[in-house]
Amino acid sequence: MYRPPTAEAEVAEELAAVRPDLVPRYTAALPGARAAVLTRLWRALAHEPLPWISRRVTEAGGLVLWLADGRGLRGPHADPYATDAYVTAVHLDGALYDDPARLVADLAVPHAAVFAAELGHSAASLALSRAGRPDQPEEWPRLDWEWEQRVVDGHPFHPNCRSRPGFSVAEQFAYGPEHRPVVELGTVPVPARECLVAGAWPDELRDGERLLVPVHPWQAAHVLKRPYDAWSPAHPLMSLRTLALPGGPHVKTALSARLTSSVRDISAYSVGASATLSAFAEDLAARTDGLLHVTRTLGAVSADSPDLAAVLRESPGLYACGDEQVVPVAALAGTSLPHSPAWLAGFTSLALRVGLRLLELGVALEAHGQNLLVVLSPDGTPRRLVYRDLADIRISPARLTRHGINPPGLTGRLITDDETTLRRKLFGSLVAGALAATAGSGPALGTALEAAVRDLPPGPELTALREGPLPTKALTLMRLSPTTPGDQWTTLPNPLVLEHGTRDQ
Template identity: 30%
Template sequence: MLLTSRALSADDATATALLNCLVREVCAPEQQLWVDGPRLLMRLPRVGVALRTGLARPPAGPTYRITAPFEERRDDGWIEAGWERLADLVAGELELAAGHANPEFLAQVAGSRRTLAALLEARPDVPGGDPYIESEQSLLAGHRFHPSPKARQGDPADWLPYSPETRARFKPHWLAVRADAVVEEGDPRAFARLGAPPLPEHLRAGHALLPAHPWQLALLADLPVYRRAVAAGIVHDLGPCGPEAAPTSSVRTAYLPDADVFCKFSLDVRITNCVRKNAWYELAGAVALDRLLGPVFARFEDCTLLAEPAYRSVALADRRLHEGLGVILREGVRGLPGTPLLSAALADPYGTLLPELPALASADGAQAWWERYVRLVARPVLRAFLDHGVVLEPHLQNVLVTVDGDGMPVRAVFRDLEGTKLTAGRWDLSHLPARVREAVTYDAALGWNRVVYCLMVNHLAEVAAAVADLHPELEDGLWRALGADLAASPHADRPQVRALLAGVPFPAKANLRTRWMRAADRSAAYVPARNPLAARPGACVSRAESR
């Protein structure tokens, strides 16, 4: 079964995400999971309900490729279990496990399903012309292991015009801000690359241009401090103009292809997990990390860390405006060798990008593609952590891979300094404010968990599964190739890598439990997931009794 050929429905995608979370965070850790031929059976241990799904193939990695139908055991038979029933069952299980309710949970799941339905209805059929932008805007179903991957605050009329899934384009909303009300760090010349509209003649002296996200500005425009600043001539509203921007997979970060610059806007809107604003310490932290990490990654030959050279905002008497209008600039992708593609688009089981790459047409080509991909993505991440104390966050939406004309990987590109951290004690950060230091550092053990989860579980396991969707006979060999590359890497003798090769379980981020507990992402728990790098065939999966 090729999952890349599956049609996407909001109901099935919502059910699949819930069950993926249930398998990873409840049933597998508590040994309530069985493979029964072409089906996966699971039991919710506290509510005492048995469920089953289709299974595309026997599992090789830490995750399962589950498929419809989704069914619940009733008396002596099986009946269909829709997404609403599954959400109720999951909520009941988590309430008993945690000892408390979460009144927001079911509404978040339902909201995510409504969002996906609206996106499917609004998405144009005709793809865009730029393969990179198309890859950024292809993620309709979102995170496969999140209970509400498309949760998005607000009315669809507010966010559809700015949604990557609708292949949207929009013009940034430009403000002219009096110089004494501008706050910025980094290289101010970076803003000159944006192709901003010319300032009106009477504002050319003593004013700076600030791009704003139109959705965000609509949320902030009625704040009294902002209105007084406009009335006093401190801020001048120039309206939407200048070059078009294409929203990327994160929604709030937009790419201006004509300028080849990304603008990471603030959005005071909850998307999936959290409100997507640029906190003041994240604005300062981005520029601080850029200065520290630039010299380090300049020595890395086969990867790129996209620079974030500057931010700009307003200095008005309301922190909501300083954070809400803060924009971080990120360098673009046009100077990279090959065609950049978002890794999440390559791994998307509902997508078509991976099958379209000529290099994957044959099993031998797909194996060679994977071996190149692993080397380019995994080795820089391990080198950054083990040699330099840098915690990259290489999850699928934070990595681009450039490819040549046949689709063979050429270079790995890492982005988003908000998720990048420094190992505490490895760097001199005494020049930074205490809150910024706190925001840019991780404890070493927490950092390693984050690296292994993002790299192995979130990223490589999903790409391997997508390759195996095309060539199922390869899946075991893909993991053997990953293990061989780690064993041949310059860091094979490090204790952390040796532990991975010995089969120590992977840490998998517990998105379902984190949502139930309403915890911050930084405080997310991890659950053990199967590490197949040293596993014998069949060692970790038990067979169900005949039913």
């Protein structure tokens, strides 16, 4: 017989030892955190190609999922673009479930036990994150890392939005950006002959014939299990493993923990491609009429291991002029801006104009809310975009060549001429990701897209966006398919043609 997961109780026990003042707030935050995770899970159950769901039926009272074993799972109508926690409970064969971990465990599908444990940790960690946030809204930040640390809830659509396995409560407070710590980064010396280096590695991180590789304290303690030398205080950004150095660049560290779907390390392939990609992207951004900046990669190093590597990258804040601010799209939900339909339409138009233009030329950005930033005027008007982290874009040599652009001298996973792959990369990250999360619902997203596409130049990519279903990563299917490598995909109803009513799916 399944017993409720212990993640919530374990977190409460650790919290009582390190921050007893937050225990009441944590306890109060748990129901809302469960609902937030359950809402993300319900989106997946409603729209992903999970093999043990045989039929989906939309009825007047909501959605019924018929499982292959004959059980019925009932819940509300599923808006795939909603970010509010509107699913507080579902019913499996008449039994009520308000805990996503307990629901998945009792579904008893393949690999459910591991995923259920992750969901329990995600809800507990989310409640911990919410417990520590300020009571009142703050003034807009002035520094780039302050914007990043306002993102409390993590991924807007992944059920593992705050899952941090391997992190104690004390470590979440010490390293989680939403808790606003200062992290003391270290360095590990490695003989230069054993390292792969791209770009210009700074003198500050050299010691004779050795390179000093920046290392995250968690990585040093749990993965490398070796001492390191103190280097610099830094402010963690929303990705956890990337941190802002005081007055300087951002440093992306290897952090071999499973956050949401993936284990985060830095491959030798990414390091080797970084300088070429950075130069290529700088040239490409110049073709967007000043609407896009791409942060330059200053240097990258791998000590012959994905677990000991680092990338130094420009701060996006360098691309603000005067009183402008550069804001990660994921942080927009914490402002009043997305609530204005006119503002949302303007931002959507800007993002699509840039994204579709680059896709036409031959580059698909992974423009989710973490990689994509917007430059705002003092009154909040979106002026330009900034993109960072080129490690997972897709590049089409054939498209580039057709437009008279020399493809970069790269091979491997970044390179593809496959039309479906290119469109999935951009549409899934930008439209089903960044724009959907900013809009907060299907109707709001559809209204913004309809207003934006009227003024966009026609072309096959715009036609595909307007007429086809919208691709997105099947995030839950991926977690329940541990032996299947790579991304898996599903499609969502196109918000431009979204129809409501009763239908069998």
